[in-house]
Amino acid sequence: MTLGTVHGVGLGPGAQDLLSVRADRLVREARHVAFFRKAGRPGQARRIVEGMLRHDAVEHAMEYPVTTEIPLDDPRYNACLSRFYAGATENLARLARSGEDVVVLCEGDPFFYGSFMHLYTRLAGTVPVGVVPGITGMSGAWTACGAPMTWGDDVLTVLTATLPEEDLARRIRDTDALVVMKIGRHLAKLRRAVAAAGREGEAWLVEHAAMAEQKVTRLGEAQAVTPYFSILLIHGQGRRP
Incomplete structure (x- = not known):
């Protein structure tokens, strides 16, 4: 029997009209959709494609067993997620081995801080795997600011x-242009690091980039709690004609 393909499809920063033509086609034609x-x-990736799936699409929700309940440096965190990714990989491989194609919905780009990477490394060499790149969330964020990034x-x-x-303060101090992702509950720490680097006047916070609820504010004006997928930016000011 011919093997099916597992497609990691980048959905971009959050707007359907920012999907690539290839991503749009795969999403609309998919019989099996995982996210x-x-x-x-409901899941952000699933929310992005609302109204795009065929009427008989079979949805496969992969629910994280843990997100922020266990500290990242606790050995239980990696062990728990490792088991989760192994199980998700086996389910996708089983579908592919039965001849079914599967589209895995990926926010932003599948190979940029995405969960799909953990599936890809486990699936590669066992069943066919394809990757469709997407516009990254950071690209959507700096476009929302209306200013060149570099x-x-x-x-x-x-x-x-x-x-x-x-580490944050040192790296913020030593770069020209900056993107900080995965902010969430770390906003207070990030504020201190930006201030220690002497760059608080340059920093912007973008929430829900490219979505209807998009919000762009100076870091100093941001609220104490922000969505996990908020992005901080400091624009470069380098050489130009």
């Missing part, structure tokens, strides 16, 4: 706010 979500939530020889650094405060 990650937190238990009890000029000339600017160095762009991408960080996650989950890093230790000292």
Whole structure:
């Protein structure tokens, strides 16, 4: 029997009209659609494609067993997620081995801080796997700001706010342009790190980039609690003609 293919499809930052033509086609034609979500939530990836799926599509929700309930440095965190990804991989591989194609919905780009990467590394070499790139959330965020992100020889650094405060401050200080992702409950720590780097006047916070509820504010004006997928930006000011 011919094997099916597991497609990791990048959905972009959150608007249906920012999907690529290939992503749009695969999503609309898919008989099997898989997506990650937190238990009890519809899932952001699934929300993006609302109204696009065929009427007989079979949906496979992959619900995280843990998100923020266990600290990242606790060995139980990795062990729990490892079991989860192994189980999700086996379910997808089983469908592919039966000849079925599966589309895995991926926010942003599948290979950029995405959960699909954990499936890809487990599936590769066992069943056919395809990847459709998507516009990243950070690209949607700096477009929302209405200002170029990098000029000339600017160095762009991408960080996650989950890093230790000292590491954040050092890297923020040493770069020209900056993107910080996965902010969520780390906003207070990030504020301190930006201030320690002396760059608080340059920092912007973008929430829900490219979505109807998009919001762009100066970091100093942001509320104490922000969505987990908010993105902080510092624009480069480098060489230009």
